[in-house]
Amino acid sequence: MSHQLVTFDRDTGRSRLDGTHVGAGAWPVGAEGPSPDEITRSQSRRVRARFTPLAAFWVLIGAIIILPIALFLCVAFSPALLGQGTEWFTLSAFATALNGHLLLGFVNSLVIGVTTAVLSAAIAFGLAWIVQRTDAPGRRIWTGVIFALLLTPSYLVALGWERLLEPNGVLQTLGFDPSGARDVFYGPVGIVVVLTVKGVPFAYLAISNALRGLGHEFEDAVRVHGGGPFASITVVITLLGPAIWAALAIVFAESVSDFGVASTLANDAHFTVATFTLYNAVQAYPVQFPVAAAVSWILLILVVLALVAQGRALRGRSYRVLGGRSRPAVRRRLSRPAKTTVSVALIGFVVAALGVPAFGAVSASLISGLGTLGTHEWSLANYSRVIGSPSLSDPLAYSAELAAITATVTVILAVVCARVLASRGTTAGGRLLDLVLLAAVALPGIVFAAGYIFAYNLPITQALGIHLYGTTALLFLAYLATALPSTSRVLVGSMSQIQESMMHASRVHGQGAVRSWLSIVLPVIARPVISAWLLTYTATLLELPVSQLLAPPGSQPISVGITAALSKYDFGGGTAMEILAILSALAVVGLGYLLFRILTPPGWRHLGGTQ
Amino acid sequence: MNVTARLAAFGLVAASVVALAGCSSIAAAGTSAKSAVEPLVLYAAEGFDAVVPKAFTAKTGIPVTVVDDSTGPLLTKVAAERNNPQWSMLWVDGATAFAALDSQGQLLPYQANASWNAAGKSILPADHSYNPTGTTVMAALIYNAARATDVPKTYQDLLGAAYTGKVGMNDPSQSGPTYPFIAGVMNQLGGTSGGIKAGETYFAKLKANGVKVFPTNGDTLHALETGQIQYGLIQSSAATGEVVKAKATADFQPKVVYLPKSTLLPSIIGIDKKISAVQQAEAKKFVDYVLSPEGQAVMLTGDPTGDSLFWPVVNSAPSLKALPAFPTDYQTIDPVFWGAKQPEIVTWFDTNVK
Numbered sequence: 034m035s036h037q038l039v040t041f042d043r044d045t046g047r048s049r050l051d052g053t054h055v056g057a058g059a060w061p062v063g064a065e066g067p068s069p070d071e072i073t074r075s076q077s078r079r080v081r082a083r084f085t086p087l088a089a090f091w092v093l094i095g096a097i098i099i100l101p102i103a104l105f106l107c108v109a110f111s112p113a114l115l116g117q118g119t120e121w122f123t124l125s126a127f128a129t130a131l132n133g134h135l136l137l138g139f140v141n142s143l144v145i146g147v148t149t150a151v152l153s154a155a156i157a158f159g160l161a162w163i164v165q166r167t168d169a170p171g172r173r174i175w176t177g178v179i180f181a182l183l184l185t186p187s188y189l190v191a192l193g194w195e196r197l198l199e200p201n202g203v204l205q206t207l208g209f210d211p212s213g214a215r216d217v218f219y220g221p222v223g224i225v226v227v228l229t230v231k232g233v234p235f236a237y238l239a240i241s242n243a244l245r246g247l248g249h250e251f252e253d254a255v256r257v258h259g260g261g262p263f264a265s266i267t268v269v270i271t272l273l274g275p276a277i278w279a280a281l282a283i284v285f286a287e288s289v290s291d292f293g294v295a296s297t298l299a300n301d302a303h304f305t306v307a308t309f310t311l312y313n314a315v316q317a318y319p320v321q322f323p324v325a326a327a328v329s330w331i332l333l334i335l336v337v338l339a340l341v342a343q344g345r346a347l348r349g350r351s352y353r354v355l356g357g358r359s360r361p362a363v364r365r366r367l368s369r370p371a372k373t374t375v376s377v378a379l380i381g382f383v384v385a386a387l388g389v390p391a392f393g394a395v396s397a398s399l400i401s402g403l404g405t406l407g408t409h410e411w412s413l414a415n416y417s418r419v420i421g422s423p424s425l426s427d428p429l430a431y432s433a434e435l436a437a438i439t440a441t442v443t444v445i446l447a448v449v450c451a452r453v454l455a456s457r458g459t460t461a462g463g464r465l466l467d468l469v470l471l472a473a474v475a476l477p478g479i480v481f482a483a484g485y486i487f488a489y490n491l492p493i494t495q496a497l498g499i500h501l502y503g504t505t506a507l508l509f510l511a512y513l514a515t516a517l518p519s520t521s522r523v524l525v526g527s528m529s530q531i532q533e534s535m536m537h538a539s540r541v542h543g544q545g546a547v548r549s550w551l552s553i554v555l556p557v558i559a560r561p562v563i564s565a566w567l568l569t570y571t572a573t574l575l576e577l578p579v580s581q582l583l584a585p586p587g588s589q590p591i592s593v594g595i596t597a598a599l600s601k602y603d604f605g606g607g608t609a610m611e612i613l614a615i616l617s618a619l620a621v622v623g624l625g626y627l628l629f630r631i632l633t634p635p636g637w638r639h640l641g642g643t644q
Numbered sequence: 645m646n647v648t649a650r651l652a653a654f655g656l657v658a659a660s661v662v663a664l665a666g667c668s669s670i671a672a673a674g675t676s677a678k679s680a681v682e683p684l685v686l687y688a689a690e691g692f693d694a695v696v697p698k699a700f701t702a703k704t705g706i707p708v709t710v711v712d713d714s715t716g717p718l719l720t721k722v723a724a725e726r727n728n729p730q731w732s733m734l735w736v737d738g739a740t741a742f743a744a745l746d747s748q749g750q751l752l753p754y755q756a757n758a759s760w761n762a763a764g765k766s767i768l769p770a771d772h773s774y775n776p777t778g779t780t781v782m783a784a785l786i787y788n789a790a791r792a793t794d795v796p797k798t799y800q801d802l803l804g805a806a807y808t809g810k811v812g813m814n815d816p817s818q819s820g821p822t823y824p825f826i827a828g829v830m831n832q833l834g835g836t837s838g839g840i841k842a843g844e845t846y847f848a849k850l851k852a853n854g855v856k857v858f859p860t861n862g863d864t865l866h867a868l869e870t871g872q873i874q875y876g877l878i879q880s881s882a883a884t885g886e887v888v889k890a891k892a893t894a895d896f897q898p899k900v901v902y903l904p905k906s907t908l909l910p911s912i913i914g915i916d917k918k919i920s921a922v923q924q925a926e927a928k929k930f931v932d933y934v935l936s937p938e939g940q941a942v943m944l945t946g947d948p949t950g951d952s953l954f955w956p957v958v959n960s961a962p963s964l965k966a967l968p969a970f971p972t973d974y975q976t977i978d979p980v981f982w983g984a985k986q987p988e989i990v991t992w993f994d995t996n997v998k
Contacts, residue, residue: 116727200872305994313817313990316716319744320723321987479720486724495728503730581717582724586685586709597712 090449094466097514098473101484105476106333108487109326115487117322126323130331135310139331141221142289142307146335148225150285153232154240154277156382158270160233161241167365169375178383180622183234184571184615185390187291189608190227191298193389194218223298228291230386232284235519238568239283242561243276243526244269275455276526278343283522285339286474289332307331308477315479322483329476336475340467415605416613424598425610428591429617432574435505435590439512440569443520444562446513447569450521451528470518478515478578485511485583503585511579516569523568527561559633567625571618575611682922683707684930687722688735689715690911691947699942700933706926715741715820726750732923733930735913738824739767739774740983742914746773747980752915754928758935764957766976767910774914777934778943778954781906781971782825783813784883785875786865789897792874799829799903802850802875809854812864812873815998816990819860821879821909826989827982828907828975836981844992851997869896879909885949888966904973911954937961 104115109126112118164172197204197211198218204211218226251272255265270277292308307328314324367375419425453466473481490502501507531554539549580590589597591614598607686697686708697708711718715736722734722745729750734742745751751773758775760768767776785796794806802811814822830843856873858864861882868876876883883900890898913934915927933939940961944952948964955970956963 117723199867199870309817309994310991313987313994315720315723316817319741319983319986320720322723324987479717483720483724486721487727490725490728490730492728502728578717581713582721584711586711586730589712593713596714 090446091462093446094469097510098469098517101481101488101514102469102472102476104487105322105480105484106326106329108322109330112323115322123323126321126327127330129321130310130314130324130327132310135307135328135331138305138307138309139335141305142332143335143338145221145224145228145295145306146285146289146339149228149232149288150281152225152229153236153284154280156229157233157236157240157280158273158277160237160379160382161244162266163375163379165241165244167367167375169367169372169379171376171379176626177619177622178387179234179237180567180571181615181619182230182386183568184575184618185231185387186575186611187227187231187294189390189611190230190386191223191294193392194223194227194298196392197389219298220304224291224295224304226385227294227298228284228288231294232287233386234568235283235287235523236280238523238564239276239280239526240273242523242564243273243529245560246527246531246557247272273526275529279522279525282339282343282471283474283519286336286471287519289335290475290477292477307335311477311480315483325480325483329480332475333472336468336471340471343467415609419606419609419613424594425591425613428589428594429614431588432580432591432614433617433621435509435512436570436573439509439516439573440566442509443513443516443569444566447517447520447524447565448528448558448562450517451524454521454525455529470521473514473518478576479582481515482511482579482582485579502583505585505588508580508583508585508590511583512573512576515576515579516573519572520565520569523565524558524561527558531557556634560629563625563629567622570621570625574618575614680922681706682920682926683709684732684923684926685709685711685730686733686735686930687711687713687718687731688733689713689718689737690735691951692943693735693946695946696934696939696942697930699939700930703933704926704929706929708930729916729918731916732919733913733915733927735777735911737780737821737909737911739769739776739910739912739979740824740986742774742912743769743979743983745914746771750917752917752919752924752927754915754931756928756935757932759959761957761959763908763955763970763974767908767912767957769979774912775931775935776910776912776957778940779908779910779957780821780880780954781902781974782821782828782879782909783877783903783906784880784900785877785903786868786883786886786898786900787875788868788895789899790893790895791871795901796875796903799832799846801903802855803846803853807853807875809856810874811850811853811877812856812858812867812875813877814861814864815857815859816993821861823986823990824907824909824977824982825877826993827977827985828905830989831907831977831982832905832975836978840985840989844996847993847997855997857998880906881951881953884953884966884968888949888953900968902971902973904971905975906971906973908974908976910957911951 108115108117110123111121112123112126113121160175163169164175198215200212200215204214217223247269251268252265255268260268289306290308292306292312295304295306295308311325311328311332314321314328450466450470453460453463454470455463485507486502489499489507494501501510535553536549539553540546544552575592575595576590577592577596580592581596584590584593591610595607595610595614598610684706686693688710689712693710693712697710701707711721711731713721715738718734718736719741722729722731722741725731726748734745742751746769753772754775755772756775758764763779764776767779787795792810796802796807801807813825816822816826826843826847829846830840833842833846834840856867858867861878864873864876864878865882865886867873880900880902887898887900890896892898913931915924915931919927934943935958937960940956940958943954944962944964946952948966953964953967955967
């Protein structure tokens, strides 16, 4: 990047951060100033440095993402730096972490991550194609299904499968023998299934937004040159490269940072993942942050591997397909057998992805006394108990308000990030941002939150009068940092498609830069932006690790309330709270799309549409 | 200025406006006034941690802000804050964390104004760096008397053919109370001088006899209920709570026995050394209140089918009717010795038993 943060001030001999230009008038009264020639020469020599908006953006990214992660990673080498030990430089944490157990977990995580990413992206692409490019029945419900999937906590997905397959569980009660399926599912296969289900929404939002922006002219060109349906799909997949790689990267990073699903579903199978050592280090006392930091370095290697793969795949190509002459896509008419096949596949996916966790939730929240011995009765008692209780309403209102603010700010910044990421191949800033954002996803939330405490609870910041830790403001910043990576990636596919020529045309015709952006780019990205806002809102509402460590005393986010209820064996009450929170979020999603339909000009909604 | 820079400028301005407006509206609701009385901040993971501070504030006028969460995240938070602690008091189950905090010089020694019973005295550290407020034990063996015919009398019994594939326990990497149980068995077999080898051999044999490991107390109970296991080793308060909640039928008759030796798993309260003198005095008052008959009675109301099912550690304190007699053959493990061994033993367990 050519932008400089620091200006050297010859008045004081100190660096300045305020960005004001130092010209001839800045010389002290009475001092002999330089001649005009000297000024010109010195100006040409001097790096013209200003505090540009883009630099400010980088300062923000540095403060909310890079600093916490960097401080946490430093603890691996220097525990004394943050009061986590006495040594200023040591490699002992790596020696503790790097045992056979971790190396096995590293390989397992890599395999799980790649498999999950490929499956999620493939399913998401198939879904996006069916919904946007065919006349398959029931396609209008898909946005709702995707958001429901996004909101479904992975523990409910895992719980549902367990309740179905366990000995004396539902299937066995119904007369089936699930022992074979159980052997397969309680292990790596089950982990992949659950993580894929959780990965599909991210991949779908990234890919479907980009597919929407891909006109029909490319498929026409293939057909004109004699290519069949397979060839045209290959071309479409190639042209969606940035979005597909964004989907792969985000699902991969989410999967390698997982611990909950692996520890629940593969508990019997003794299937270890890289995060096991990390969680063991931070959940047992004495908490060993240096060991957790050492494992985090390992996870970073996985991220770098993912980015290298992405970089190789996308290098040297342009994906700017959305211009003034993009043609609306044509919906393919499916034959009756094809419609039936597609419908069966979609229903199968919905049942596996949503039906099973819904069943888990129902069995947990509608049956009284779950987890207790004795007969169970169906009842709504858990719901009536929870609805009237301030332990639901207060945390839900607090989390909803914070989620709305976070979503709004995140989306604004994610548009900037996506723009920088879209230029990833050409600028160092783009590559750095890519690495930082993906690292933030691949490191488990608890690491990120601990990094926040390290960074913003330093005695020096407190002495300077910066009291951010323990405030709602810091919780908001951490939510922002948590949401920004995935939201940016959901938008990057769409941002990569926009041809600069449209902006240039607008400028040539006399529009200002801002007006051009508002009239050309905003309409094109309006729909992806709405999806991104709703994605961030729903993901933030139920975010747990950051909420647990950073919520200010006296304010309880809903996710912490739910976890507290579950940990005190109130499964019914905790799950009922969870279901009500999910329903409230789905209502917000419905309202969001409704408002988009009512309030936006018709042209915005038709962009990227189909004939 | 190019398009990206303009976009960044617009984005930053817009983001700042929304963030400032939003956060200030939320923050306005939560500001607290400064006065001669300083509010205490209590990090707690107990079922009664809402009712006790409320009763204490009503009695003394000292406000207490509670951060209520599970033990794991609270301890992570405490460790991450080590540079600059934000808590006044910590109140969670298990002495090992407090022993570690004490060795780091983070706890304020305080000899509480209480009349300890024998169990309480066995838990109390010599330097008074923390105080127990009640105790549960690990493990209670819960079984379904309607189906199980054999009732074990010792931990060695569980290695016999009658129990093959029928016993379940929790995973120490996910269930907080389970490490003290494993450490307790290792303490009983090898002690702090004999090492952990004998204990490892015991758990390896238990594994060979088909022990099943579930994530937490709730999962182990569910496995018992669905017949996957006949015997479950869980925390005493959870076991008693289930007996209280479950309706006994012809098929389900949950009963609990305590195998010797039961390892004490006390709820412990500690005071942060770095808080102001005013807060220190207030925190001491809080500890005394909790250990008074009045405070102990309030603790019983917080979670009558869970954490409130504890045995008192002070004389003349009330307890819930549902609580069985205190196991006579109990032990207290050295929190310093066993606390330090936790990562090693949990990893061993995960590799060899789970």
